[in-house]
Structures are given as structure tokens and as C-alpha cells.
Amino acid sequence: MLAYLIRRLLAVVIMVLVVLLATFTVFYMLPKWAGQDIAVLFAGKATGAEQVEGIRTKLGLDEPLLVQFWEFVKGIPMGRTFANGNDVTECPAPCFGYSFVTEEPVWDTLKDAMPVTLALAAGACVLWLAAGVATGVVSALKRGSVWDRGAMIAALGGVSLPIFFTGMVAMGIFVHSLGWVHVEDSLSTDDSIGVWFETLLLPWIVLALLNAAMYARLTRATMLDVLGEDYIRTARAKGLGERVVITQHALRSAMTPILTVFGLDIGVLLGGAVLTESTFNLPGLGLAAVQAISSKDLPVILGVTLFAALAIAVANLVVDLLYAVIDPRVRLG
Amino acid sequence: MTESIKTGAAVGEPVAASPAPTAFLEVRDLRVHFPTDDGLVKSVDGLSFSLEKGKTLGIVGESGSGKSVTSLGIMGLHTAGQYGKRKAQISGEIWLDGTELLSADPDHVRRLRGREMAMIFQDPLSALHPYYTIGRQIVEAYRVHHDVDKKTARRRAIEMLDRVGIPQPDKRVDNYPHEFSGGMRQRAMIAMSLVNNPELLIADEPTTALDVTVQAQILDLIRDLQKEFGSAVIIITHDLGVVAELSDDILVMYGGRCVERGPAEKVFYEPRHPYTWGLLGSMPRLDRDQQERLIPVKGSPPSLINVPSGCAFNPRCPYADVPKDNITRTVRPELTEVGGRHWAACHMTQEQRERIWTEEIAPKL
Numbered sequence: 019m020l021a022y023l024i025r026r027l028l029a030v031v032i033m034v035l036v037v038l039l040a041t042f043t044v045f046y047m048l049p050k051w052a053g054q055d056i057a058v059l060f061a062g063k064a065t066g067a068e069q070v071e072g073i074r075t076k077l078g079l080d081e082p083l084l085v086q087f088w089e090f091v092k093g094i095p096m097g098r099t100f101a102n103g104n105d106v107t108e109c110p111a112p113c114f115g116y117s118f119v120t121e122e123p124v125w126d127t128l129k130d131a132m133p134v135t136l137a138l139a140a141g142a143c144v145l146w147l148a149a150g151v152a153t154g155v156v157s158a159l160k161r162g163s164v165w166d167r168g169a170m171i172a173a174l175g176g177v178s179l180p181i182f183f184t185g186m187v188a189m190g191i192f193v194h195s196l197g198w199v200h201v202e203d204s205l206s207t208d209d210s211i212g213v214w215f216e217t218l219l220l221p222w223i224v225l226a227l228l229n230a231a232m233y234a235r236l237t238r239a240t241m242l243d244v245l246g247e248d249y250i251r252t253a254r255a256k257g258l259g260e261r262v263v264i265t266q267h268a269l270r271s272a273m274t275p276i277l278t279v280f281g282l283d284i285g286v287l288l289g290g291a292v293l294t295e296s297t298f299n300l301p302g303l304g305l306a307a308v309q310a311i312s313s314k315d316l317p318v319i320l321g322v323t324l325f326a327a328l329a330i331a332v333a334n335l336v337v338d339l340l341y342a343v344i345d346p347r348v349r350l351g
Numbered sequence: 352m353t354e355s356i357k358t359g360a361a362v363g364e365p366v367a368a369s370p371a372p373t374a375f376l377e378v379r380d381l382r383v384h385f386p387t388d389d390g391l392v393k394s395v396d397g398l399s400f401s402l403e404k405g406k407t408l409g410i411v412g413e414s415g416s417g418k419s420v421t422s423l424g425i426m427g428l429h430t431a432g433q434y435g436k437r438k439a440q441i442s443g444e445i446w447l448d449g450t451e452l453l454s455a456d457p458d459h460v461r462r463l464r465g466r467e468m469a470m471i472f473q474d475p476l477s478a479l480h481p482y483y484t485i486g487r488q489i490v491e492a493y494r495v496h497h498d499v500d501k502k503t504a505r506r507r508a509i510e511m512l513d514r515v516g517i518p519q520p521d522k523r524v525d526n527y528p529h530e531f532s533g534g535m536r537q538r539a540m541i542a543m544s545l546v547n548n549p550e551l552l553i554a555d556e557p558t559t560a561l562d563v564t565v566q567a568q569i570l571d572l573i574r575d576l577q578k579e580f581g582s583a584v585i586i587i588t589h590d591l592g593v594v595a596e597l598s599d600d601i602l603v604m605y606g607g608r609c610v611e612r613g614p615a616e617k618v619f620y621e622p623r624h625p626y627t628w629g630l631l632g633s634m635p636r637l638d639r640d641q642q643e644r645l646i647p648v649k650g651s652p653p654s655l656i657n658v659p660s661g662c663a664f665n666p667r668c669p670y671a672d673v674p675k676d677n678i679t680r681t682v683r684p685e686l687t688e689v690g691g692r693h694w695a696a697c698h699m700t701q702e703q704r705e706r707i708w709t710e711e712i713a714p715k716l
Contacts, residue, residue, distance in 0.1 A: 248477040251423075254431050255472075256492040256543070257465030270482055345482055346527040 019342070019349060026338055030331045037327040042087050045320050046079075059314055060118050073118070076102035090115065114324065115317035119310075124321035127306055131290075132325075134205050135302035137214060138221055138294065139287040143280070145226035146233055151276065153230070154237020155269065161242065169234060176231025185224045185297035192220060204301050221298045225291060229283060236279060240272040247271070274344060281337030288333065289326025372446045374401035375583050376425075376551055381443035383417070383424050390656040391440075394420040396607040398443075402600075404550060407577065407584040409594025409615070411630065412604035415652045418587045421604075422553045425585075426470055427452060427460040447551065466496040469544035471573075473556040475536035479528040485512070486524035489543045496547050511542035515572060534565035538572065545576060552577070553585045558593060570596055591634050595619060600692075603627050606653045606663035609686060613693030623695035623704050625668045628712045646715065662698060670707060674698040 049056045057074040074080050077100060078089055089098065097111035109116045114124040153173070157166040192199045202209065202217045244250065245268055253267045254260075290304030299305070303322055310318035342348045383395040395417040402408045410418050423429055425447075429439040445452040447467060452460055472478035480488060489508035490501060497504070505524065512520035515538040528536055537557065544552060554573060558566040574597055577584050586597055594601055594615065601618040603611040603626065611624040622628055632646030650667035653659055661680040665671045671679045679698050686694040689701060697704060 248472060248474065249480040251428060252472060252478045253480070254428055255426055255464055255470045257461055257463070257495050258491070259461065260431070267480055271480075346484075347481060347529050 022342065022349070023339070026335055030335050033331050034324075034328055037331075038091070038324055039087065041320055041323045041327075042090060043083065045316050046083060046086065049316075056316070059316065072102050072105065076100045076105060076107070077116075114321040117310075117315050117317045119313050119315040120318070124317045127310075127318055128303070128321055128325055130206070131301060131303045131306040133207055134300050135288060135290055135295070135304065137218055138225065138291055138300060138302060139284060141218055141222040142225040142229070142291075143284055143287070145222055146229035147280065149226065150230035150233025151237045153234040155241055155264070155272075157234065157238040158241035158245065159264070166238075170238070173231040173234045176227050177235070179228070181224060181228055181293045182297045184227060185221070185294065188220050188224050189298070201298070203299070217298075217300070221291075221294050221300060224297075225287075225294045233276065233279075237272065237276060240275050241268060244268045244271045270344070274341065277337055277340055277344070281333045281340075282330070285330030285333030286326075288329035290322060372401065372449075374446075375404045375448055377401040377444075377446040378421075378425065379444040379446070381421065381424060381445065382441065383420050383429060384440040386437050386440070387656075392655045393607050393658060394655055395424065396658070398604070398607070398609055400602055400609065400612060402551075402583045402585065404583050405577070405581045406599045407574075407586060407597050409598030409601045410585060410587045410604060411589065411591060411594055411601060413589055413648075413652050415655065416604040417607040417655075418589075418604055419555050420607075422470065422555050422585065422587055425452070425551075425553065426464055426468060427457070428464075430457065431461065431464075462496070465492055465544075465549070466547045467549055468551040468553065469547065469549035471537070471540055471544050471552070471554040471557045474560040475533065475540040476528060476560075478540060479536060481528055484525050484527055485531065485539045489524075489539070489546055492543050493546045507546060508542070511546050512539065515539070515542040515545075515576075516568075517542070533561050534568065537561060537565075537569050541569075541572060541576070545580065548580055549582060551583045551585070553587070555587045556589070557586070559588070559590070566593075573597065591619075591630055603630065606658055607655060608663065609694075609696070610664065611695040612686070613690070613695075617690060617693045621690065621693075622708065623689040623693070623701075624664075624697050625670050625699075626664050627695075628708065629667075631716055632712070662696070670699060670703075673703055673707075674700075 046056060049059060055070070057070045057077070057079050060073050060077065060079075078086055081089070092098075093109065093111070093113035093115070095111055096113075098109045098113045098116075100107040100109065100116060107116060109123045109125075112125055114128065116123050117127065120127060153169050157169045160166050189201075193201055199219055200216055201220070202213055205214060205217055250263060250268055253263045258267075288303075290302060290307050292304035292308060294300070295302040295304035296308055303325065306318060307322040309315070310322065378401070379399050381395055381398045382393070385392040385394060394415075398417070398421060400408065410421065412418050420429075424441060425445055429441060441453060443453065447463065450459075450463070452463070479485070483491075486505060486508050489511060490504040493499070493504045493507050494501070499507075509520045509524050512524055517523050517535060517538055523531075523535075528539070531539060537560075541557075552573075557573065558569050561569060570593060573584065573586075576582075584597075586594055588594055598615045601611075601613065601615050602609055603618065603624065605626050611618060611622065611627050618627060619631070622631060626648070629646070629648035633648060635645060648667060649669075653663050653666070659666055659680075661678070661682055662668070662671070662684050665679045668679070682698070684696040684698045686696045689695050689704075695704075699707075
């Protein structure tokens with residue numbers, strides 16, 4: 019088990035490094051290939067040639083790519099100092115680069131955005147797991163019934179409706195027309211839990227609705243498969259009650275594929291729920307990414323990408339470890 | 352049913368409308384039909400037999416003859432936990448130790464399952480839950496019917512594993528099914544089914560998924576355990592060799608019905624149905640001459656939706672034209688007694704069948 023854990027951790031580190039190298043190359047080389055001077059991008063349009071050269075030296079953009087990459091990686095644990103003569107900018111560890119658009123280290127932007135995304139993802143995933151799995155199980159047990167058909171049509175609708183539509187409709191009804199929910203314009207860690215809860219309530223529900231629909235369909239299909247297994251018949255042949263057969267024998271097996279998808283979903287979500295955050299104007303990683311893209315803030319884009327990759331890698335690692343907990347056959351591997 | 356009343360009230364022959372059977376297990380006119388898009392599948396269509404404690408009945412037939420459907424029917428597993436619209440239609444009577452199971456409260460039948468009647472399945476790997484230890488699964492089977500703490504149940508599980516011949520049972524009890532070999536898994540499955548001392552044990556193809564070398568061990572084990580526990584055993588198989596070794600009685604099924612039934616030695620040495628002859632002819636034997644080939648039953652199993660009219664076996668029967676007036680294709684033959692406790696359903700006369708068996712079939716076997 020320990021060897022397995024170490025192997026998996028190593029794989030995550032390697033994967034993140036590869037992603038880092040790839041994104042770094044894309045972000046720093048692509049402008050060059052497109053004939054754009056990256057120092058000009060950082061400096062903004064209305065700057066003189068002298069300032070551009072200054073920024074080039076300060077950020078080390080005149081160095082070879084590999085050196086730049088090494089400086090970047092080193093900056094994460096050690097911190098960095100950007101200097102051009104007397105013009106010195108500190109970027110304390112963990113330094114994921116420095117944004118000249120926001121005039122602050124990228125880490126500060128990430129740090130502020132993370133709690134929002136984390137809270138959004140945590141609340142939504144609890145809701146969608148509970149609703150999706152429960153609906154799926156009941157649908158499977160009542161296969162072909164009115165309930166099953168209704169739930170599956172509703173689920174199809176839930177999957178098909180884009181979040182900016184359901185989000186807008188929900189906001190229009192519950193915030194603006196009925197006034198049941200009061201939403202803050204922005205969230206910060208200084209706000210009370212109540213404010214966070216109320217602001218996040220609609221995003222949770224809207225995001226959960228979309229995913230719950232998918233999970234309901236997945237759970238239903240998996241449960242139907244599992245219920246046809248021989249060991250379910252064995253469980254009944256032992257004289258176990260139907261409730262025990264479903265919860266302890268069938269559902270436990272059905273959890274494996276659900277967990278796989280859940281790991282991917284939560285990983286993607288932690289990297290920023292772009293649509294949800296944009297729709298509800300939540301200052302999370304997704305919104306930070308959108309703003310960074312529109313202002314061509316390369317360091318922030320790189321930072322968010324890196325964080326998203328890390329989130330997916332870690333979520334998958336956790337899923338793999340959970341596999342081993344759920345399925346004893348995985349422990350051999 | 353009228354026919355069977357006529358043919359006799361001898362031991363084991365069903366007697367209609369008599370609610371108090373003397374046998375431990377008595378199945379009367381069991382029918383299990385499954386509605387499908389293509390029509391009604393008549394998997395079991397009027398099956399009757401009885402079984403005493405301490406005796407073994409072998410049910411033989413090819414795939415789709417209704418053997419497994421019968422056993423699941425006795426266990427009540429066609430109705431328990433069957434979700435959705437299309438439920439199996441079951442009629443007839445199944446009497447187990449004085450209780451009629453088909454009309455009994457489902458929860459009562461559930462409490463009998465695993466305690467009074469237990470089942471061993473064909474493939475122990477897929478029949479055991481892959482995520483739980485062998486011990487946990489046996490403990491679960493025991494605690495469903497016995498109000499004991501986990502420690503006691505665990506001791507019982509180890510004792511059962513020991514009894515079925517699993518070495519180091521106190522260690523193996525914590526293994527998962529995938530850590531067992533095929534034969535060990537079937538032993539564990541047997542331990543699980545016997546943990547509550549059931550009075551009826553149904554073994555559905557218990558050795559089909561196992562290595563040939565292990566098959567005999569498992570059969571020996573079942574026989575030993577039956578002697579020890581005194582249970583009634585039903586062995587379901589397509590392998591005549593298996594039932595030959597174990598059974599007191601043999602019931603041959605074809606197309607959801609019984610075509611021949613009787614004491615094992617009678618069915619083996621004086622079979623009175625052409626299908627049984629076919630089964631015997633297709634059984635490989637070492638003492639057979641090398642030049643002689645197996646004699647397979649020609650054709651394929653009958654459709655259970657459009658069962659051939661008359662005798663279900665007539666399209667494959669080499670002797671279908673022996674009886675006069677095309678009767679094999681128009682009238683379904685009923686079971687008639689051909690000897691002591693020995694019945695067969697065939698339109699040929701006793702004399703015709705005796706002659707064909709002794710002159711044409713037996714010498715080739």
C-alpha cells in the first residue's frame with residue numbers, strides 16, 4: 019500500500035511538472051511565434067522602447083526559455099526578486115510569477131480567489147452527489163415506472179440546459195423578482211458565513227442541478243448493471259432484506275464508477291467554475307482566469323492553469339486511493 | 352393433472368388438490384413464465400416432483416431446459432427484488448416442510464431463504480461479492496438468521512471454513528474472494544450456504560466452472576456434508592456423470608418439462624425416453640472403443656416461446672414416426688409409469704422402447 023502511495027505521488031509530481039513545462043512554453047513562446055514581443059504585452063501599449071527593454075531585463079525575458087523556466091520553478095518554493103537597476107519588485111514565496119496588470123504577485127490573486135471556488139465546489143458537490151445518487155438509485159429500482167421516466171426526462175433537461183441560462187433564470191426569479199435571496203456583489207474572507215451562504219446558495223443549486231442530472235443517469239445505469247450481478251442474487255439467497263441488498267451490496271459496487279467521474283468533476287471544478295462564477299459574478303479562480311484572459315495578463319493565466327492542473331492531479335490521486343479502500347482487488351496493483 | 356391422477360398415487364407422483372404433502376419438498380405443476388417482447392417464454396411449464404430429507408435429486412438437461420429457473424423458483428428468487436414491470440409469472444405449488452411457498456408472505460419466504468433452504472451457484476467468483484472478505488460474507492449469512500454478536504458469528508464462519516476443508520481457516524477468513532482459488536471459492540460458497548444448517552440445499556451446476564481435478568473433490572464434499580447434516584439436496588447439472596455419482600433420483604428436463612424421472616440406476620440402465628438415450632450417448636466415456644464416436648443429440652434446444660406441438664422433443668427425435676397417426680406432433684405425451692417409481696413421457700409403447708433400448712441404443716454405449 020505504501021509503495022502504491024509513493025508511486026502515485028511521484029506520478030502526480032511528474033504530471034504537474036509536465037503540465038507546467040507545456041503551459042510555460044505555450045504562454046511564453048506563442049506570442050513570440052505570433053510575432054508579438056512579450057515584453058510589450060507586459061508593459062502595455064503606450065510605452066516607449068526604453069521601458070520595454072527595462073521590463074525585458076527585469077523579468078528575465080531575454081534569457082533562454084529553459085533558464086526562464088528554471089527561475090519560475092525555483093520561485094515557487096524560494097520566492098523571486100525582479101530587478102532592473104533600482105527598480106526592484108519582490109515576489110515572496112510561493113511565487114507563481116508577478117502580474118504587471120494588477121501590480122501584485124500572482125499568488126495573491128490565486129489566494130483571494132481560491133476560497134470562493136473552494137466553497138462553491140464543496141457546497142455544490144455535496145448537493146449534487148446526494149440528489150443525483152438518490153434519484154439514480156430510486157430510478158433504477160423503479161425502472162420503467164412513471165417516476166423513472168419523469169426523473170430521466172428531468173435529468174436530460176438538467177444536462178442540456180447551460181448554466182448561464184439556468185443561472186440567469188434563477189437570479190431573475192429569486193433575487194430580483196421575489197427578493198428571497200440577497201446577493202453580495204463580491205465575497206471576501208472578511209464576510210460572515212451567513213453572507214457567504216446566502217450569496218453562494220443559488221450558484222450551489224444551479225451548479226448542483228447540472229451535475230445531479232448527470233449523476234442520476236450514471237447512477238441509474240450502474241445500479242441496473244450491478245443489480246444483475248450474481249452476487250446480488252447470492253445476497254438475496256442468503257435471506258438478506260432488500261434494503262441491505264441495495265445499500266450494502268449493490269450501492270457499494272455502484273460507487274466505483276461514480277467515484278471516477280466525481281474525481282474528475284471536482285478536479286475540474288476546483289480549477290475554477292468559469293461559467294458559474296461568471297454568471298453569478300463570484301470572484302473565484304474561474305472569474306480570475308476570465309479577467310486575466312481579457313486583459314492578456316499572462317502570469318495570472320499561467321498561475322490559474324497551473325493550479326487547475328494541480329487540482330485535477332490531486333483529485334485523481336485521492337480517487338485512486340479511495341479505489342483501493344473500496345475495491346480490495348485494486349490493492350494488489 | 353387428470354392424467355397424473357390416473358397414473359398413480361405412488362411415492363413422488365403429484366396428487367392434485369391434496370394440501371398436505373408427506374414429502375419434505377414437493378413441487379406441483381410448477382410453471383414459470385417470463386413475458387418478453389417476443390412472447391411468453393415458458394421456461395418451466397408444469398413440473399412436479401418431490402424429495403425426502405437425506406435424499407439427493409439430480410435435475411439434468413441442456414441449457415435452457417428450465418433447470419436453473421426451477422431452482423430459483425423454489426428459492427423465491429424470481430419475485431424477490433425483481434424491479435420493473437416485467438415480472439415472472441409463477442403458478443403451481445411448492446411445499447417445503449409443510450409450508451406452501453408461492454402463496455406465503457414474501458417476508459416469511461425471505462426468512463426461510465438461507466436458513467431452511469440454501470443455494471450454491473455455478474460460478475463462485477461472480478457469486479461472491481468482490482469487495483467483502485469471505486468471512487464477512489459468511490458472518491452476514493449467519494447473523495441474518497441468528498441473533499448473535501460478530502465474534503460468535505466469526506467463530507462459526509471459521510468453523511465452517513474448516514469443515515469444508517479450507518486450510519488455515521482462521522487466516523483465510525479475512526481473505527477476499529479474489530485471493531482464493533476456484534475450488535477454494537466454491538468450498539467457501541458451500542460453507543456459506545451450510546452455515547445455518549439448511550434442510551434443503553440446491554446446488555446449481557456446482558462444478559461447471561471448476562477445474563476437472565477439483566470437481567470430484569467438491570462433489571465428495573457435498574456428499575459428505577449431506578450425510579453429516581442430513582439435508583435434502585438438489586443437484587442441477589447438464590453433466591450426467593455428476594448426478595450419477597451423487598443422486599438417488601434423477602429428473603430429466605426438456606423444454607421446461609420433465610420427460611423422465613426415476614431412481615438413478617433405472618434412469619441410467621433402463622432409460623425409457625429417447626432424449627435420455629441422447630444424453631447418455633453424448634457422454635464421453637473412457638471404456639468406449641476409440642473408433643466409436645459420441646452420439647450427439649441432433650438439432651438445437653426448442654424455442655420456449657413456440658414450443659413444438661405434441662412432444663416437445665419430436666423435431667429432434669429419431670423415433671418420432673414410430674407411434675402411429677402422427678401423434679407425436681399433435682398430442683403432448685404425459686408422464687406414465689414405466690416401472691417402480693420410474694416415469695417417462697413418450698408416445699412409444701413400453702415394448703417399442705424396451706426393444707429400441709436393448710437392441711439399438713445400449714450396445715452402442
